[in-house]
Amino acid sequence: xxxxxxxxxxxxxxxxxxxxxxxxxxxxxxxxxxxxxxxxxxxxxxxxxxxxxxxxxxxxxxxxxxxxxxxxxxxxxxxxxxxxxxxxxxxxxxxxxxxxxxxxxxxxxxxxxxxxxxxxxxxxxxxxxxxxxxxxxxxxxxxxxxxxxxxxxxxxxxxxxxxxxxxxxxxxxxxxxxxxxxxxxxxxxxxxxxxxxxxxxxxxxxxxxxxxxxxxxxxxxxxxxxxxxxxxxxxxxxxxxxxxxxxxxxxxxxxxxxxxxxxxxxxxxxxxxxxxxxxxxxxxxxxxxxxxxxxxxxxxxxxxxxxxxxxxxxxxxxxxxxxxxxxxxxxxxxxxxxxxx
Numbered sequence: 001x002x003x004x005x006x007x008x009x010x011x012x013x014x015x016x017x018x019x020x021x022x023x024x025x026x027x028x029x030x031x032x033x034x035x036x037x038x039x040x041x042x043x044x045x046x047x048x049x050x051x052x053x054x055x056x057x058x059x060x061x062x063x064x065x066x067x068x069x070x071x072x073x074x075x076x077x078x079x080x081x082x083x084x085x086x087x088x089x090x091x092x093x094x095x096x097x098x099x100x101x102x103x104x105x106x107x108x109x110x111x112x113x114x115x116x117x118x119x120x121x122x123x124x125x126x127x128x129x130x131x132x133x134x135x136x137x138x139x140x141x142x143x144x145x146x147x148x149x150x151x152x153x154x155x156x157x158x159x160x161x162x163x164x165x166x167x168x169x170x171x172x173x174x175x176x177x178x179x180x181x182x183x184x185x186x187x188x189x190x191x192x193x194x195x196x197x198x199x200x201x202x203x204x205x206x207x208x209x210x211x212x213x214x215x216x217x218x219x220x221x222x223x224x225x226x227x228x229x230x231x232x233x234x235x236x237x238x239x240x241x242x243x244x245x246x247x248x249x250x251x252x253x254x255x256x257x258x259x260x261x262x263x264x265x266x267x268x269x270x271x272x273x274x275x276x277x278x279x280x281x282x283x284x285x286x287x288x289x290x291x292x293x294x295x296x297x298x299x300x301x302x303x304x305x306x307x308x309x310x311x312x313x314x315x316x317x318x319x320x321x322x323x324x325x326x327x328x329x330x331x332x333x334x335x336x337x338x339x340x341x
Contacts, residue, residue: 002305012210013259019245036244037057054216056214057247061175068199068201071226078101078103081112081139082105086173103120110146111141112139117163118162141172143177143188144179150188177193181193195218198221199216200216206326209246212246267285267324274292291311292322292323309323310322
């Protein structure tokens, strides 16, 4: 059975695996001080045109979100996030476990608006009992969102401006960053992401790496003793070279973006096929996730041959189904899916 359940089904791109094998017996310093991590950091700094950036490699997305948020916020602060955001819905309360509340904002197609941030801050600042409330200390968004949608340049610019006017760092979760940036509908670049955010991360786990996320503090603003905080969270990898080698490979010869484009191309082919056969989309996603409304009977029949995620109930007779492609999705498997719908 073939699967479109998520974008971390496969191991790693063969170029990443080959480079790990080639460098396997070299002796390197640990905890990210190896030569490969240093070279990868310089490549990323050059790419984002941010020479003062501080870049650290962590292992996974939830770990990265928790460490970054905990390191930036004071003990009495929480993080503003879309109600559909990953840190609110699908991270098992990891942010709250670290002592910080997720303060949810209404979202549309996975995105928050500048007005929703302003409204929340106005209500908080006007409350005479705000000392008894959780103080908003950061804004979190994902690019792309949990629904595969993307913020435009103008949306990010306005959101960044409002955050900075209110001394709120803007944190962009980039677990699927490559898939968003290569979308035909995207009008932002990785340089724009770096410019508008105070901290973001470049996802590797879902885009060609065995594991790994590259955290980028963009404005000479890495929290004091950040590495110590990472270690307190149990998130400091002794063999940091494993992450450095992978990111160095991904950011050599445009590999990261080329394999991201493949995933999006496969996803758009799936979307067109569903539309051609009369299905309705729950969201119009331009990236690597597609959300399709199917009858309960259609879901049952398709499950006999295809693995996918049952996202949510639409009504008594229909479900919302998610199909996800990745850097490793083959066109052959896409054709098989299409033949079954």
